[in-house]
Amino acid sequence: MTTLSVAVVQAAPIPLAFQAGIDKALRLAREAIDAGARVVAFGETFLGGYPLWLDEAPGAALWDHPGSKALHRIMLEQAVVANDERLLPLQELADASGAIISIGAHERVRRSLVNNQLTFRPGLPVLDHRKLVPTHGERLIWARGDGSTLGVHQAEWGRLGSLICWEHWMPLARAAMHNLGEDVHVAAWPTVRESHAIASRHYAMEGRCFVLAAGLVQMKDDLLDGLERVGGDAAARELLEAIPLEVLNRGGSLIAAPDTRVIAQAGEGEETLLAELDLGEVAAGLTNLDTDGHYARPDVFELTVDTRAKEGVQWNSN
Secondary structure, three states, X not given: OOEEEEXXXXXOOOOOOHHHHHHHHHHHHHHHXXXXXXXXXXXXXXXXXXXXXXXXXXXXXXXXXXXXXXXXXXXXXXXXXXXXXXXXXXXXXHHHHOOEEEEEXXXXXXXXXXXXXXXXXXXXXOEOOEOOOOOXXXXXXXXXXXXXXXXXXXXXXXXXXXXXXXXXXXXXXXXXXXXXXXXXXXEEOOOOOHHHHHHHHHHHHHHOOEEEEEOOEXXXXXXXXXXXXXXXXXXXXXXXXXOOOOEEEEOOOEEEOOOOOEEEEOOOOOEEEEEEEEOHHHHHHOOOOOOOOOOOOOOXXXXXXXXXXXXXXXXXXX
C-alpha cells in the first residue's frame, strides 16, 4: 500500500505585502512538513491575497476609480515575477525536505497581472499554472493564462496537478487534466463555500483522484493592514474602508477521496488539515470509472489542447 501524507494550509494571507506573505507561507509550510506532510497546499493567491475589493467594495469597478487604480499599481509593484529571488526560500524548503509546496500568487508578466498557482518541487523548476479565465470581476485585474501551463508534476508516488477556482467548472480543462492522470489534485479557491466543495468532490470522482481543496481566511482588517505595510494610499484606503462586511473569506477547506467522501474538513478559522492518503484508492476507483480510458468515447469526442505559449508578438531577426 502506497500512502502519502498531505496538508492543506487554511490561513489568512497578508494582502498586498508580498514579502510578509512569503515569510508567513514559509513558516506554515515548514510546520506542515515537520508534521510529516509531503504535499502542502495553499489557496488561491495566498501571496498577495485575493482581491476582494472587486467583489465587495462599492464602486470598485467604476471606470477610472482612484482607489482601484491605486490598488492595481501596488499589485504590479509587489507581485512576483519569473525567477523571483523572494521565492527562493520556498524552493529551498522543497529541496531540503523533499516535499511539494503548491501556493497561489499574483504574478507580473510584462505589464499585466496573472493568477498563478506555483508548485515548488524538490530539485526541479517551479511548475506554473496560470488561470485560464479570470472569473467575472477578476477580469479587472488579471490577464488570461494559456495552455502552456496546463501540466502535472511526476513524483515518485504519482502525479500532482492543479486548477484554480472556477476552472473546475470548465469541462474541457477538466478533461485535459484527467488525460494527464492525476493522483492528487490541488483545487485552489479563495474560500471553499458549498458550491466549491461540490465542484472539488465532483472533480475527485470524475478524475478518480484525491483533491486538496484549499481556501483562505480573509478579513476586511487584513486588507487594511496589508495596505499599511506597503506604505498606504488614501484612495485605496477609502475604497477598502467602504467594504460593508468584516469577514470576507471563511475557509472551509477540505480533502476529498476518489469516491467523493470528505477525509478532512476545516472550519472557519486558521488551521492546517493533515491527512494520510491511501493512493491505492485511485486504482481501485478506476475499476468502474476512467473518464479518459474505458469510460471515454474518443471515436465520438476529441479534444485538442494547444500547449504553445502565446506571446502575441514574435520578434524575428531573420
